Amino acid sequence: MSKLTKNRKEAKAKVDATKAYSLEEASVLVKEISNVKFDPSIDVAVRLGVDPRKANQMVRGVVTLPHGTGKDVKVLALVTPDKEEEAKAAGADYVGLDEYLQKIKGGWTDVDVIVTMPSVMGKLGPLGRVLGPRGLMPNPKTGTVTMDVAKAVADVKGGKIDFKVDKTGIIHAAIGKASFDAEKIAGNAKELFTTIMKLKPTTSKGIYVKSVFMSSTMSPSIQIDTKSVV
Structure with a gap:
């Protein structure tokens, strides 16, 4: 088993694994635990209550992030x-x-x-x-x-990204950089979540958004309270 680095240990200590944070709290915290020597990407993982094997439950779309991705897209x-x-x-x-x-x-x-x-x-x-x-x-x-x-x-070039639910029912998307203000991270995340909600398949039963996690490159994941994003 690989040993945790000092930075990794410090980052994990700041995240309460038993807590579901609000989107605003998570956007602040993810910056605090992003202690690497480069400007890491901020990613979200949204687990949906859909069956991607069924064509009528495939969730796919595009969204223009209001604050861009922070990435020079080629x-x-x-x-x-x-x-x-x-x-x-x-x-x-x-x-x-x-x-x-x-x-x-x-x-x-x-x-x-x-x-x-x-x-x-x-x-x-x-x-x-x-x-x-x-x-x-x-x-x-x-x-x-x-x-x-x-x-x-x-x-x-202006921040438009496309996303698609994978075979396990999860949407992964990069929504910015750790150098962004927390408000911009939250703003980009809200735009993505709003778009995902609009794409809910009519054939999807039960809970649509099951869980949401935010992380940066090489950081621990932060669980987000789904009530703060839906």
């Missing part, structure tokens, strides 16, 4: 020549088509989000084995397949 715009300038002006890091399709075919995936056009999706199909496992395949439901390429790029 965006690839796979577009036709007439859309290239539009994508570049919106802030896309990489813009092009065939040359990037070849790079991806060779295993290159050094981006966070891919934005493309409906007419290009046919060319991306064969690359599903590369992009799918990395969560990079564009999808109309997340707004990354659109003719309004500029808006899609700007949204992603």
Whole structure:
């Protein structure tokens, strides 16, 4: 069994594992226990009372965090020549088509989000084995397949994230950085929770939000009182 580091012990000592904190309390505490040498991400895990194996209980959506993610998101715009300038002006890091399709075919995936056009999706199909496992395949439901390429790029750069319940019924999402003010962490979390609540499947019975935990990279988890987020 690996030994806890001094910092880890100090962080665990500050978290009462038997308590469910309010969102505001958790947003303050997560900053206090984020004692690493870099600016860690703040993550939330929301366990839902759904069965992801059933198509009518799949919870998936997008949300624009009001205070951004704090992360420099690298965006690839796979577009036709007439859309290239539009994508570049919106802030896309990489813009092009065939040359990037070849790079991806060779295993290159050094981006966070891919934005493309409906007419290009046919060319991306064969690359599903590369992009799918990395969560990079564009999808109309997340707004990354659109003719309004500029808006899609700007949204992603401005703090738009997509989320999906995993096979265990949990949504994992990064909502900011430990350097954020506690109010901004709470504000981003509230926006995510509000969106998740709006997506409750009509076929979902019983308790919808079963548990919520917040943590930062390498920190202990903080349980959040579900009553403070729903």
